[in-house]
Amino acid sequence: QVQLVESGGGLVQAGGSLRLSCAASGHTLIVYRMGWFRQAPGKEREFVAAIDWSRDNAYYSDSVKGRFTIARDNAKNTVFLQMNSLEPEDTAVYYCAAVRRPVPHLVASYDYWGQGTQVTVSS
Numbered sequence: 001q002v003q004l005v006e007s008g009g010g011l012v013q014a015g016g017s018l019r020l021s022c023a024a025s026g027h028t029l030i031v032y033r034m035g036w037f038r039q040a041p042g043k044e045r046e047f048v049a050a051i052d053w054s055r056d057n058a059y060y061s062d063s064v065k066g067r068f069t070i071a072r073d074n075a076k077n078t079v080f081l082q083m084n085s086l087e088p089e090d091t092a093v094y095y096c097a098a099v100r101r102p103v104p105h106l107v108a109s110y111d112y113w114g115q116g117t118q119v120t121v122s123s
Helices: none
Strands: 002-007 010-013 018-026 033-039 046-052 058-060 068-073 078-083 092-099 117-122
Touching: 002 092, 018 033, 018 092, 018 117, 033 078, 046 068, 046 078, 058 068
Parallel strands: 010 117
Antiparallel strands: 002 018, 018 078, 033 046, 033 092, 046 058, 068 078, 092 117
């Protein structure tokens, strides 16, 4: 099992920045990829970004490409999501997720999930 704990959410004005963190614990050696998803009120959970744990591969949704950056610190088993130029449309609960193999960037593909952290962007 892998446990994931997110932190760093909050309230920010449009145009501002936030950095989310996701700390992994447990059997982290089995993790192939970690990702961030988000869910806005009344909407389905959607892919935001992902990074392979042992390769220099990062993936982004079109809606955040150029504004968000995903990074990892393998020594600390932590993944970060730096969010710049935030927009009200980025308001959502952000979830960290992990998977044991290379998979499509779909909610159903990921094995482990954190509890989520709220990000609110005011206009």
